[in-house]
Amino acid sequence: MIKVGIIGATGYTGVELLRLLAPRSDVEITVVTSRELAGVAVHSRFPNLRGHVDLQFCAPNSELLQACDVVFYATPHAVAMNTVAELLSKGIKVIDLSADFRIQDIPLWEQWYKTKHVCPELVAGAVYGLPEVNREKIKSAQLIAVPGCYPTAIQLGFLPLLENSLIETDRLIADAKSGVSGAGRKAVEDFLLCEATESIKAYGLSGHRHHPEICERLNTYSDYEVQLTFIPHLVPMIRGILATLYAPVKLGVEVSLDQLQAVYEQRYADEPFVDVLPQGEVPATRNVKGSNKCQIAVAYSEDTNTIVVLSAEDNLVKGAAGQAIQNMNIMFGLDETTGLQNIALLP
Numbered sequence: 001m002i003k004v005g006i007i008g009a010t011g012y013t014g015v016e017l018l019r020l021l022a023p024r025s026d027v028e029i030t031v032v033t034s035r036e037l038a039g040v041a042v043h044s045r046f047p048n049l050r051g052h053v054d055l056q057f058c059a060p061n062s063e064l065l066q067a068c069d070v071v072f073y074a075t076p077h078a079v080a081m082n083t084v085a086e087l088l089s090k091g092i093k094v095i096d097l098s099a100d101f102r103i104q105d106i107p108l109w110e111q112w113y114k115t116k117h118v119c120p121e122l123v124a125g126a127v128y129g130l131p132e133v134n135r136e137k138i139k140s141a142q143l144i145a146v147p148g149c150y151p152t153a154i155q156l157g158f159l160p161l162l163e164n165s166l167i168e169t170d171r172l173i174a175d176a177k178s179g180v181s182g183a184g185r186k187a188v189e190d191f192l193l194c195e196a197t198e199s200i201k202a203y204g205l206s207g208h209r210h211h212p213e214i215c216e217r218l219n220t221y222s223d224y225e226v227q228l229t230f231i232p233h234l235v236p237m238i239r240g241i242l243a244t245l246y247a248p249v250k251l252g253v254e255v256s257l258d259q260l261q262a263v264y265e266q267r268y269a270d271e272p273f274v275d276v277l278p279q280g281e282v283p284a285t286r287n288v289k290g291s292n293k294c295q296i297a298v299a300y301s302e303d304t305n306t307i308v309v310l311s312a313e314d315n316l317v318k319g320a321a322g323q324a325i326q327n328m329n330i331m332f333g334l335d336e337t338t339g340l341q342n343i344a345l346l347p
Helices: 012-021 063-067 084-089 106-113 131-139 149-163 210-220 257-267 317-331
Strands: 002-007 027-033 070-073 093-096 143-145 172-178 228-234 241-248 274-276 294-301 306-313
Touching (some): 002 012, 012 027, 012 317, 027 063, 084 093, 093 317, 106 210, 131 149, 131 317, 149 172, 149 210, 149 228, 149 257, 149 306, 149 317, 210 228, 257 274, 257 294, 306 317
Parallel strands (some): 002 027, 002 070, 070 093, 093 143, 172 228, 274 294
Antiparallel strands (some): 172 241
8 A cells, every 4th residue: 555645735736636546445645735724624625525535634744744655746836845855865755746856957947947946966866757758767766756747748749759860959849738727726817717718828938937848858859959949828728738849850851641650659659648649630638638648649741841740638637647646656666557547538
């Protein structure tokens, strides 16, 4: 039985962790923290968990955390770094869903997150939790940095092209659209129903915090420096990400749609949570809603010699909580699909 703690479980990723972990017979959720809701029953905040989670929120400094085998941080950025070291020193595995340990370049992280990193010495040892790339490292990891939702969709889309040196890396484009839950559970005017519905808009044109994470990781798959134009958009739906990726074919390289389809199918043939669609089919966020799947399709524009990749995921599952649990399964030697085989919700 794996004893699990969840720090900061009042947001969307926190409740998604609870939803996915609660039914499991091999996991015991022993502590769920919230500074503001200490003493309040979890199911009173999240009625969908009534009869499944019989716990009260407790303070983040609870001694109960010391008895856990693994602790998930579902906290805002720049929170986990303050207390992770103590848990690690006691042999507790940590899976952080925030950005505190994702970026190896500390000055770059401090620039984008506008605060000083208090434990930079732990960053180098943190394993970036993208199983499709780092599965072997995850097995022996003590500290996992779960990738962001946009970085997951974009990396999985570009990865086969970079690994096979098929594209020019200095002119990549990621046009990505996310549901409102990607902004977190907070009262902000832009995310109110009347503001977000019946509309679509771009944001982060001057720079998005996921951009340096995406570029740093894409560079690990490429022999040449990656230069990426990344524009996120807010769309009037609750959850889901659809990333449309554009990559010019490398000079002197000839490709065909059949070849590209084979490249993607071969790369992800053994990946349980990446679904490469047949030629002519396209992914949609509704196809992956509530599931840990990332659907991918590849196309080729001969007129512009450009490869177009479509990548769809649920930002709260494969883009956050589901991927975190996938990492936990690997860390504890379980089948990594355990507890994550639920079928997407339709409609």
